Amino acid sequence: MAAPFQFFQQIKEHVGTVAAQQRAAPAFEPVELMCNNRDACHAPPALGFISVLDYAFEYNAGLGPGMTDHWNAIRGHWKLLGPPLRPPTEAVETYHRELDLSEAHVVLLGVTPELAGLGATMMAVDESSDMIAGIWPGDTASRKAVKGDWLDLPVSDASVDAVIGDGCLSVLGLSTARRALFAAIARVLRPDGRAGLRLFAGPETPDDPAAVQALALSGGVSTFHELKLRVAMTATGRAPDHAIPVRTIAERFDALFPDRQELSARTGWDLPVIATIDVYRNSTAIYSFAPPAQLVAEAEAFFNDVRIAPTGGYGLAERCPLLVLRSPKV
Ligand SMILES: C[S@@+](CC[C@H](N)C(=O)[O-])C[C@H]1O[C@@H](n2cnc3c(N)ncnc32)[C@H](O)[C@@H]1O
Known part of the structure; x- marks a missing residue:
């Protein structure tokens, strides 16, 4: 294309x-x-x-082929991932509650299996054919997955009831790309359409790495995947991007937790689950963890109605709200 x-x-x-x-x-x-x-x-x-x-x-980085390599590597250990990286049931229910999807023609950004059952009909769009083959639960009469780019959605203007996605804004490392995604969503939504993107939103001031280390070693972090996000959020760059190269997350983790046996013993997390961070080491991808206020401000350039909805009480849920977008500006 x-x-x-x-x-x-x-x-x-x-x-x-x-x-x-x-x-x-x-x-x-x-x-x-x-x-x-x-x-x-x-x-x-x-x-x-x-x-x-x-x-x-x-x-x-974050601009094409490097990203598909990154996701292909993650696909290899997808079953070891869990909340908050993957959306738990209460988060999936939030999409339903906020967006009224039962009669909707939905475009899903990515192939997140937990979201595949939403809507009356669904087209999932993902740039990685390996992720489609390996993660998508399969096409049916009412849903299909296609290879494509979110920033150039293979959908006509103003033709879609709802666009949903999980963690999509964080996998776009540059604020320029986030704005391009908001523009792409606004283009395809009907005037009464709505979108819901679950965020991985960083704090206004990055967390103290020593505090994250102490929290994890005292058993205060719910899953290893929460810890990955917390470590990443200690080290993001400044506005407007709030970005962090994925390989830097692995380096920060190594520095904070040099003894994986100890981390495993203190938390009960299995070593293969902790080892899921190792695919970050060779990645050229960039993630971003902008705070909610900045994401709302960016979205308001493309939507008249932007709000944040909580997604439940799971670990780190307070940083994983749903960004709800209505009334696209055309
Ligand atoms: C939905 S996102 C986040 C999934 C999950 N919540 C997590 O954090 O691991 C992951 C998916 O986005 C896809 N992806 C990333 N950027 C994309 C783009 N610009 N166009 C299409 N798919 C993209 C990747 O191939 C991958 O399958």
Whole structure:
């Protein structure tokens, strides 16, 4: 498809332009990355900072093929994942309650199996054919999955009752891409359409890593997947992106929890579950964990009615609300 390629080209051009401007006159704050070469992004500050935009430019991160490799690796251990990374029943019920999906023609962003039963009809869109083959519970008379790009949805304008997705904004590492997704959703929704995206939303001020370490070792974190998100949220860069390269999450985890046997003994988490973080190590993807207020502000450029709805009481649910979008601006 030509359009997504053009979009990635535009983002890369944008990234290149901003990065070049920063190098000339660094108006953009340096963020979490400290690189000494293409393969080592954990050097001490003396070796110099690069911004997340530089990282995206250098690695083509979060902008295409690197992302499908990342998801293919995660697919291999999908069954070991759990809440809050995967939506528990109470979160799935929130989509129903907030969006009134029983009669709706729904577009699902991704192939999240827990959401596959929602709506009267559903088309799931995912750029990874391996994720479709490995995770999607299967096409039926009322639902099908297609390979495609969320930023260029294979759907006519104003033709869809509801768009839903789980964690979608966090897997887009740049605020530019988040805004492109809001625009894509606004384009395909009917005037009375609605969208619900469960967020992985960071705090306004990143958490203290030592506090996250102490919380986990004292048994205060519900699942290892909650811990992965908490570790990531200690180390995000500044606004507007609030981004973190996925490999940096693994490095932060290693620094905070060098003894996995001890972590396992203190929490009861199985070592293979803890090892799910190891696929982050070679990833070129970028995640982002913008706070709810920023995501609401970004969405309000494309929707007249934007609200946040709680999704239950599971571990870290307070940072995983549903962003509900209505009344697209056209
Ligand atoms: C729905 S998201 C998040 C899933 C889950 N909640 C988590 O955090 O692990 C994961 C899916 O998004 C897909 N994906 C990411 N960016 C995409 C894009 N721009 N277009 C289409 N699919 C995309 C990936 O291939 C993957 O299957």
